[in-house]
Amino acid sequence: MPDSVSSRPVLGLLLRLLHQHHAQDVDAALRAAGFGDIRPAHANVFPFVPDDGIQVSELARVANVTKQTMAQAVEQLERVGYVERRADPNDRRARRVFLTPRGHAVRPVGGAAGRAVEEHWAQLTSPEEVAALRDLLERVLAALDEQPG
Template identity: 60%
Template sequence: MDAPRKPRITLLSRLLHQHYAQAVDAAMRDAGFGDIRPSDAKAFPFVPVEGVTVGELAARAGVRKQTMAETVNRLVGAGYLERQPNPRDARSQLVLLTDRGRRARPVAAAAGDRVERQWAELTSPEEVELLRSLLQHLVSALDAASENPPTRG
C-alpha cells in the first residue's frame, strides 16, 4: 500500500496566498477601495514614485506586457494610476500612482502585516520567520540557478 502523498508545496503556498488575498481584499473594501481587485496586486507594489513604463512594470511583476497593460488601463479608469509623458523617451508614457493610489497602498500593507501576525499567533513567530527564511533561500537559489545554468559536458 502506498503512503499518503504529501501535499505539494505549490498547493500549500496557493492556499496561504488565498487566505492572504481574502484578508487584504476585505480590508481594502472596508477602507473604501472595494474596486481594487486581488489581481491588481501585480501592479501596485511595483510603481515607484518617479513612475515606470508598462513594459518595465510587467517585467518587475513577472507578467506579460499585455496583461499589465490591461491592469493599468483598469486602474487608470478607476483613478488609482495615471499616465504621463516619459521625459526620457517620447514614444512611451510613465505610469504613476495618483493620490488615491498612494492612499490605497498602506491599507494593503497594513492588512498584509495583520495576516502575518495572525499566522504567527496560530503557529509561532519563530515558525513564521523560519518559513520566510526557507522560502527566501529557495527563491535566491532559483534566481542564482537561472543566472548560471549548468553546462552540459
C-alpha cells in the same frame, strides 16, 4: 517498493492556497477602507510602482506577469483613478505609470492588512516559524532570480 505518489499536497498547491487566504484578508481590509474596486490582479501593480514611475513592460517584468496582463491591470486602475500614465521624459515614444494620490493611499492599508495576516499566522504557529518561512521563501526567490534567463 515505495509509493512514488505522495499523499501530501505539492508545495505549489500549498503556496496557492495560503496566497488565497492572504489575498482574501487583504481584499476585505481594502474594501472596508473604501477601496472596493481593487481586484486581486491589481496587487501586481501597487508594490512595484516607484515614485518616478515605471513603464508597463518593466512593471510586468518585476511583477513576473505578462505584458498583456499588466497592461490590462494598469488600464483598469487608470479608469478608476489609482494610476495615471504620463510621457516618459527619457523616451518620447514610451509612457510611464505613476500612482495617483488615491493609489498611494492603498499602500498603507494593504501593508497593514498583510502584517495582520502574518500576525494571525504567527498566532496559529509561532513568530519564529513565520520568520523561518519568510527567510526560506526569500532565499528560494533570490536563488531563482539569479538563474540565467
